[in-house]
Amino acid sequence: MASSKHFAARLRHREKHHKLIASLIYRDASPPTIIRIIEKFGPSSRTDNNVAADVLRSALHCVRRAKFRSRSQFLMTCGGFLRCVWPRGLVVSNPSKPSSRDLDTLRAAARRAGNTFLQEFLPQLRKITRCIALGIDCSNGLNRSAEFVYIRDLHDGRVWVTGKSYPTIGQEGEIVCFPMKSHLLEVESKEILVLGCHDLNLFSNRALTATKVGSPRHRRIKDMRRTIRTGKATETVLHHPHWTDSANIWKTALSGLEKIVKPKVFASSGRWWRNGLRRRMKLNICLARTGSNDVASVIIREA
Numbered sequence: 010m011a012s013s014k015h016f017a018a019r020l021r022h023r024e025k026h027h028k029l030i031a032s033l034i035y036r037d038a039s040p041p042t043i044i045r046i047i048e049k050f051g052p053s054s055r056t057d058n059n060v061a062a063d064v065l066r067s068a069l070h071c072v073r074r075a076k077f078r079s080r081s082q083f084l085m086t087c088g089g090f091l092r093c094v095w096p097r098g099l100v101v102s103n104p105s106k107p108s109s110r111d112l113d114t115l116r117a118a119a120r121r122a123g124n125t126f127l128q129e130f131l132p133q134l135r136k137i138t139r140c141i142a143l144g145i146d147c148s149n150g151l152n153r154s155a156e157f158v159y160i161r162d163l164h165d166g167r168v169w170v171t172g173k174s175y176p177t178i179g180q181e182g183e184i185v186c187f188p189m190k191s192h193l194l195e196v197e198s199k200e201i202l203v204l205g206c207h208d209l210n211l212f213s214n215r216a217l218t219a220t221k222v223g224s225p226r227h228r229r230i231k232d233m234r235r236t237i238r239t240g241k242a243t244e245t246v247l248h249h250p251h252w253t254d255s256a257n258i259w260k261t262a263l264s265g266l267e268k269i270v271k272p273k274v275f276a277s278s279g280r281w282w283r284n285g286l287r288r289r290m291k292l293n294i295c296l297a298r299t300g301s302n303d304v305a306s307v308i309i310r311e312a
Contacts, residue, residue, distance in 0.1 A: 028312045029063055031071035034296065035305035040077040042303040043247070044068075044084045044138065045278035047296070049310040051285070052251070056092050058126055064090075068307040069133045081138045081305070082196070085278045088144035088156060088206040088251040093122030095149040104153060104185045105225060115155050115185060116170040119145050123159035123168070135163045140196060142203065144249040155185045156205050158249050162196060169194045173205035175229050180207075186229075189236040193243070200241040202270065206250040208233075209277075212265035237270055246272040248299075253279030255290035256298035263299075276304045 035041055046068045053060040065086075072084075096118045101111045123143055127134070134141055140162050148154040156173040172187035173180075192208070194201050210216045211233040220227040237243065246266065253259070259277065266272070277299035281292050296306050 029067045030310050030312050031067040032308045033071050033075050033305060034293075034308060035075075037302055039303065040079045040081065041305035042082045042245070042274050043276040043300070044072060044081045044305045044307060045276050045300065046084070046086050046090075046307050046309060047278065047292075048087060048280040049282065049292075049308060051280065051282050052089055058091050061086075061091050061126070062129070064309050065130060067309055069130065069137065071307050072137050072305075073133070075305075080136070082245070082274075083140050083142055083247060083276075084134065084138040085142040085247055085249065085276060086144050087278050087280050088158075088249040089146040090144040091122055091126055091146070091159075093118050093145050093147045093157075095147055095153070099149075101153050101185055104183060105181070107185050111185065112187065115147070115157070115172070118147060119155075119157040119159050119170045119172075120168055123161065123170075127161065131163065139164055142247050142249065144205075144251070152183055153185065154180075154183055158203050158205055158247075160194060160201075160203060169203075171203055171205070173208055174233070175208050175211050175226070177207050181226075189229075189233045192233075193236070193240060195241075199245065200243045202237070202243045202246045202272070204246065204248045206279075209248050209250070209259055209262040209266065211262075212269055213262040214265050215261045234269060243270050243272055245274040246270060246276075248275070248277040250277060250279030252282045252284075253277060253295065253299060254281060254283035254286075254288040256295050257290065259299065272301075274301050274303060276300045281308075 048064060096114045099114050101107050122145055140160060143159045145157040145159050158171050160169045171191040173184055174187050174189055176184045192203050211230050217230050281295060
């Protein structure tokens with residue numbers, strides 16, 4: 010077997026596809042457990058998901074060229090990788106406590122969007138990974154939104170949809186909050202924790218002490234931690250931020266995650282981007298601090 014250093018160097022090829030360049034960074038000798046797609050540019054303003062299709066197409070071509078000996082467990086994208094249409098006629102009266110019917114309607118919309126988008130890629134994906142996790146955003150264009158994570162098991166066809174449960178202060182009263190139990194799923198008898206963008210801060214002790222005891226935000230943090238402690242041991246955590254230009258954004262949250270969850274495998278897949286501003290951390294350092302050793306990164310940049 011090749012040494013880790015040699016193996017990493019061999020995977021540093023680049024491929025051009027549809028005005029995008031994809032390169033793969035991985036420094037372990039064994040096949041990766043998780044492959045994350047990291048975009049080096051901002052989100053597209055287009056709603057047809059054509060840019061997302063080009064990104065995935067380029068990433069799959071890059072991974073195929075790497076010729077790993079076995080499939081990964083997960084291939085994951087950033088938050089808001091896709092956009093889906095808000096369900097027609099849906100009015101969510103209380104986004105902090107949506108009804109079961111509200112959640113079912115939103116999940117169905119995300120499921121349709123994910124299934125439709127992936128149809129073209131299923132044969133290729135099955136050769137590369139067991140599951141795929143996509144970030145999907147949805148808005149009614151006025152005062153309601155949802156940020157989903159869609160997960161599909163490519164082996165048996167099962168689909169899970171969860172959504173953000175811990176909005177930012179500015180999103181309170183607008184974004185539809187999903188129940189904590191929706192973040193846990195089981196693949197091959199292993200429990201997986203799937204988090205949306207700001208959800209990682211549910212494990213930040215700084216966030217806990219900054220919230221008023223008994224407030225909705227305080228109760229959400231307590232609810233997630235109680236859910237984790239009463240469930241099976243969680244082996245893998247997938248985090249889908251919209252962007253991460255510095256691992257320090259998640260420093261206290263990651264510290265809490267390591268103490269409370271103690272995952273064996275962790276990957277965060279935000280765009281390396283800062284809304285047009287200068288990034289605060291080098292990409293290689295950011296990647297090293299937001300993923301365990303068995304995580305490979307496919308870097309996508311514009312040509």
